[in-house]
Amino acid sequence: MALDTTALSDLLSRLLADWESEVVEFKRGKDGFSSDDLGKYASALANEANLRGQERAWLVFGVDDKTRQVCGTSYKEDAERLQADKQQVLTGTGTFTFRDIHVLAHPSGRVILFEIPAAPRGMAINWKGHYFGRAGESLGPLGQDKLDEIRSQTLATDWTAQVVPEATIADLDPEALKVARERFAAKYANRFSAEDVAAWSDVALLDRAKVTQNGVITRTALLLLGKPESAWRLNPHPAEITWRLEGEERAYEHFGPPFLLATTQLFSRIRNVQLRILPENALLAHEVAKYDQKVVLEALHNCIAHQDYNRSGRVVVREYPDRLVLENDGAFFEGKPEDYILRDRVPRRYRNAFLAQAMTELNMIDHMGYGILDIYQRQRQRFFPLPDYDLEESEMVRLTIHGRVVDQAYSRLLMQEAGLPLVDVLALDRVQKRLPVTEDALRHLRIHKLVEGRKPNVHVSARVAAATDSKAEYIRTRSQDDEHYTRLIVDYLRKFGNADRAELDRLLTDKLSEALSAEQKRDKISNLLTKLRRQGSILNAGSRSKPEWRLAERKE
Known part of the structure; x- marks a missing residue:
């Protein structure tokens, strides 16, 4: 603090x-x-x-x-x-x-x-x-x-800390044990030599890594290192991660223990192409992977560590053309995501304390609360939209990791303003996604001339557009005064005598701000016509269903 x-x-x-x-x-x-x-x-x-x-x-x-x-x-x-x-x-x-x-x-x-x-x-x-x-x-x-x-x-309430009767070292996957030994040795290279770690028995290694209890196999050991064929020992709780490809092409695959290896296998299924972000007036594009492996694995390992296994659910990873959505059972256990992003919070409690400890020892997560912040920082460094947590369902956490640029101006700003405070980046990220922004945050952005426009059509300001060489984008999304649009309508009627609604829609739709949806543009045109009619500038010579708009005759 x-x-x-x-x-x-x-x-x-x-x-x-x-x-x-x-x-x-x-x-x-x-x-x-x-x-x-x-x-x-x-x-x-x-x-x-x-x-x-x-x-x-x-x-x-x-x-x-x-x-x-x-x-x-x-x-x-x-x-x-x-x-x-x-x-x-x-x-x-x-x-x-x-x-x-x-x-x-x-x-x-x-x-x-x-x-x-x-x-x-x-x-x-x-x-x-x-x-x-x-x-x-x-x-x-x-x-x-x-x-x-x-x-x-x-121990009494931690599902992952319970020992599994009759399970032995033989139920653990040899390749997973090898990787676990390598990860532990790398994590503690300053404390133990690689030769010393290699000489330990499997039982000694697992006890030191806090995966087992005095050599006895725990549910944590089976989740992280268990053979696929030994997963039945966890019944009726499904130890499973499901990957689903959504969109024109559909596919799916289930991944069971050992989770130490399964998460990397799942990541290899994700379509991770290289994307090009081209700064305005630049000859060389910035190339970046659609998804950062460390971001995805950190998020996936968090799902495993915080899953409520008592609910007998599975972790689900949905791959859409432009995003990944990761879901795990159980409410966010301590605090809120923003506490770890902006307030440097350190968690004091864990739903699965034994599992979290073992995953920390095997270098899969940290338990200081830095993982969430790291995910946000790495997305920021890649100039991508920040992740979104959805906690609306009381017994589920849903995390979205974006795989495309939403607003070029936002990405170009991050390229040039590396020192922008994270709290400002978070607010601007919500602006680009058309998500609600608190009045205090919006006021702060306005003071620093980072945004302009009236709610709900707040957008990147002219100052930022200029700083990112995105002036054309700014003009397309900027809202003109109503006077500008009403003058276009009056000029049209003066030249052509009359117009139906379809003609006026064609006149104005392309000229309205691109920040407006198609429905918002239709409503905007209706409001402009109503305003002119009430002013006595135009009249409807047709019917309500088939209007025919004309200039009103002025009485001297």
Whole structure:
């Protein structure tokens, strides 16, 4: 969360008043404070926050832990080096890091506040393979009782954590096991050598990857690594992903376990041609794949991780000529999509905590909430429309990934304005799709001259059109004043004497803004005729069903 100086000062005062607890740690924070100790405190404080039902914990540098006085800290005074601690901690934990690092210019010296989110339910946070906790003011290994308490938080209700009676390693696919070993080794290359990982037994690997429980096969193991012929052990719950091709050509295919391999196989079925986006007045086109593989796989893995398997449904991927639509059973489990796009939210709970943990260890997802943001950022970098989440059905999540350009002006703007804030890109994306935009967002876009026009016909403004060399497109979509169109009608009647509705439609339809639909254009012409009639400028000499419009005679 972004905090200003006043808010940070108030926060520090509250933390000092409560002094140290298991979720707050004060340190002088000398410049030589080791990254290893930093990671241990991140693990310990995250785990303690989870156990005490707190949303976050704090590690504070620049406070003497004996006198309780602010003394200031010289720790990493370079802002870029300081923020690099996030990546260092993420590397050591594999899945977890600080939510934010705040710096306060206190009158008594510089203070750094590391904001640490609570460990997700069911998932203790480790540092380099070891779990840490606190006992009073002391840092040490997380007690087995505390570790069991965290792990048991979701075991009773997590469908994916349940063991499968009589299932053995023989029920797992050899190729999937090989890929799992490679992915785990790549993820933890800084911790284990490839030779060490290769020497582990399958049982040791799967336990370390949190796919099994003490060597016992779980439903997660069968979903991710199971042989297709072993899927029956999950009955009556269908472990299946369905791909359907919609349009003039129709096709479908079902994919079962092992999901670790199935998602890549499904992606190969998608018709992923190269598209050309040609900037105005440019000789070289920007070539881009219709769908980014990482975007599609990230979205598909999220469907697997968050599917409500108790509903006995399947994940469905529908391929249309211009988009992909991914559906999974179960409401959005924590927060809303925009929380992860704009508010840097870290999820605290998972419907399938055990499965999510295993998929994280196998580098299929992250469980810090960055996946959704990454999908949006990659679509933005490709100059494509942003994805759309549909949560209208209470027990289903539907995600649309667009595979074509909707508005050339929008795409060209993204090409030239790489630094445009994401919140503005989100709003402009809704404008190009003719979706509702909040009044605050619309006001902001107008202030910056990014849009113009009256609702519901808001469109890219002249300023943006000029910036993207899309002036012709702007003229075609810009709405003229009513006076311009009424003058055309009057001039036509003055020259030809009369006109029926079909003639006036032919006169005006091509001249009205292309932002209007055919029905909106017909309504617009009717309103113009009504306006002229009420002004006394024209009259209907025919009938209502077969009008004959003429200029009205003016009385002197």
